[in-house]
Amino acid sequence: MIDNSSFLKIAKVSKTFSDENGKTPAIKNVTLEVYKGEFVSIIGPSGCGKTTLLRLIAGLDEEYEGDIVLEGKRIEKPGLDRGFIFQEHRLLPWLTIEENVSLGMEGNKENIKEQVKIYMEKVGLSGFEKKYPSQLSGGMAQRAAIARTLIRHPKVLLLDEPLGALDALTKMNMQGEIERIWTADGTTMMMVTHDIDEAIFLGDRVVIMSHRPTEVDQIIPIDLPRPRDRKSKAFAEYRNMVINAFNESIGAYQI
Amino acid sequence: MHNWMKYIAKKVKYIFNVAAIPVGLLLLWQILSSQGILLEVILPSPLSVLKALYEIVVDGTLKIDILTSLRRIMVGYFWGVVVAIVLGAASGLNRVVYRFIYPIINVIRQIPLYAWMPLLILWFGIGEFSKVLIIARGVVIPLYLNTVQGIRDVNVQYYELAKVLELKKKTFLQKIVFPSAMPSIYTGLRLAAGNALMAVVAAEMLGGLTGLGYALLQAKEFLWSDKLIALMLVIAVIGIIFDSIIKGIENRTLRWKKTIA
Numbered sequence: 001m002i003d004n005s006s007f008l009k010i011a012k013v014s015k016t017f018s019d020e021n022g023k024t025p026a027i028k029n030v031t032l033e034v035y036k037g038e039f040v041s042i043i044g045p046s047g048c049g050k051t052t053l054l055r056l057i058a059g060l061d062e063e064y065e066g067d068i069v070l071e072g073k074r075i076e077k078p079g080l081d082r083g084f085i086f087q088e089h090r091l092l093p094w095l096t097i098e099e100n101v102s103l104g105m106e107g108n109k110e111n112i113k114e115q116v117k118i119y120m121e122k123v124g125l126s127g128f129e130k131k132y133p134s135q136l137s138g139g140m141a142q143r144a145a146i147a148r149t150l151i152r153h154p155k156v157l158l159l160d161e162p163l164g165a166l167d168a169l170t171k172m173n174m175q176g177e178i179e180r181i182w183t184a185d186g187t188t189m190m191m192v193t194h195d196i197d198e199a200i201f202l203g204d205r206v207v208i209m210s211h212r213p214t215e216v217d218q219i220i221p222i223d224l225p226r227p228r229d230r231k232s233k234a235f236a237e238y239r240n241m242v243i244n245a246f247n248e249s250i251g252a253y254q255i
Numbered sequence: 256m257h258n259w260m261k262y263i264a265k266k267v268k269y270i271f272n273v274a275a276i277p278v279g280l281l282l283l284w285q286i287l288s289s290q291g292i293l294l295e296v297i298l299p300s301p302l303s304v305l306k307a308l309y310e311i312v313v314d315g316t317l318k319i320d321i322l323t324s325l326r327r328i329m330v331g332y333f334w335g336v337v338v339a340i341v342l343g344a345a346s347g348l349n350r351v352v353y354r355f356i357y358p359i360i361n362v363i364r365q366i367p368l369y370a371w372m373p374l375l376i377l378w379f380g381i382g383e384f385s386k387v388l389i390i391a392r393g394v395v396i397p398l399y400l401n402t403v404q405g406i407r408d409v410n411v412q413y414y415e416l417a418k419v420l421e422l423k424k425k426t427f428l429q430k431i432v433f434p435s436a437m438p439s440i441y442t443g444l445r446l447a448a449g450n451a452l453m454a455v456v457a458a459e460m461l462g463g464l465t466g467l468g469y470a471l472l473q474a475k476e477f478l479w480s481d482k483l484i485a486l487m488l489v490i491a492v493i494g495i496i497f498d499s500i501i502k503g504i505e506n507r508t509l510r511w512k513k514t515i516a
Binding site: 058059060078079080082083084086088090092093094095099103104132134148149152 | 412413415416418419420421422423426430431434435437509510511512
């Protein structure tokens with residue numbers, strides 16, 4: 001599944017926010033290559049710049065040093081070639097699920113309807129087309145948000161702690177769902193999380209970021225067959241590896 | 256098995272709870288009147304009020320007064336809504352427009368309804384135009400303010416959503432900005448309806464020879480306190496009908512809100 005040609009290149013990227021209180025460096029000199037079809041988990045202490053990195057790739061935060069290049073094009077503003085999943089689903093409460101999923105799509109109505117049907121099925125929401133977001137559970141709403149993004153065929157899907165607001169059981173279930181969608185759709189995915197198990201369960205590689213201003217501290221490839229067994233010994237070894245890397249990275253800091 | 260009996264008992268209890276105080280007061284009022292403790296000309300008995308209401312219904316004057324006032328309200332409300340929505344939407348979406356329009360609206364708002372009337376009568380006489388203008392003024396103020404507020408309060412998160420989905424300006428306004436402003440706009444419409452009713456009565460009292468406001472004034476002149484109170488009740492009923500019509504439309508169009516509960 002993984003194509004070895006680098007397709008999203010993050011090269012020496014730094015970002016500093018300035019406001020009336022002065023300058024706050026968020027990211028320092030981050031370099032990372034993401035391969036086509038890959039699932040990259042990014043994990044780091046809370047408050048570090050990992051979300052900023054994702055927002056830079058999405059084009060939501062602008063002006064940075066270094067280069068972020070997607071298929072040869074430097075990223076400077078938002079675009080449909082990158083999908084973004086926020087921590088909250090951000091479905092519009094006044095639109096039905098199918099209207100939400102097709103938001104902003106143009107062209108032949110029948111064609112759009114057909115597409116919506118395909119993607120509703122992909123995220124396991126068939127039959128919920130006419131429901132309103134308030135009638136869905138948190139996990140279902142987040143899946144609808146994923147469908148809304150995937151239907152536009154992004155080259156890379158950026159997930160910013162997408163399961164952070166869900167309860168533990170729903171979360172575990174959704175991790176399986178995301179893996180299933182990733183396998184079925186083949187879209188490259190980059191997910192920021194602060195859940196170590198989630199990072200290992202989903203990632204082909206786990207990127208460990210340091211405390212702010214954040215740098216790439218360590219990259220751990222996860223060489224486990226999918227779907228991964230959270231209870232297995234190998235999984236536990238990876239968990240220890242990540243925790244150790246974390247402890248080294250943050251030193252005296254607490255996660 | 257006796258569920259229906261329980262249901263009826265519950266309904267009766269509910270009606271009793273709601274109606275006990277008003278009905279009790281009415282009874283007390285009727286008794287005090289019939290005992291001669293309350294002067295009929297100051298506070299006529301409920302039965303006299305009913306009789307007066309019956310009379311103005313039968314002789315057709317009530318119908319004419321209601322229709323006259325309603326027509327004025329409709330015209331004033333319509334133009335007020337058009338102006339308020341257009342100016343409110345423009346001000347909510349554009350800071351430059353807001354800086355021009357808001358101060359004007361704010362000054363108009365601070366000058367009470369009654370204070371406008373002498374000038375308007377001086378300019379336009381006591382004809383229909385002045386009355387419609389006064390009603391429209393009452394409509395524009397709350398609706399403008401609520402429209403601006405509703406549009407400004409669009410969740411910032413949706414702006415980011417619009418960016419990542421590359422929504423066109425038109426789609427953004429149509430699918431995000433206006434739907435999210437609708438609850439606030441409906442609040443404005445309901446406040447505006449109350450203002451319109453108030454304005455029409457005021458306008459008709461200060462100038463003119465027709466409508467509910469004039470009828471009230473006339474009843475006072477002739478000391479027809481029974482008719483006066485009957486007319487006041489009619490105005491209350493009209494107000495309640497307006498409010499429930501708008502509330503009904505709101506519930507229909509904002510169906511998504513209901514599903515939250």
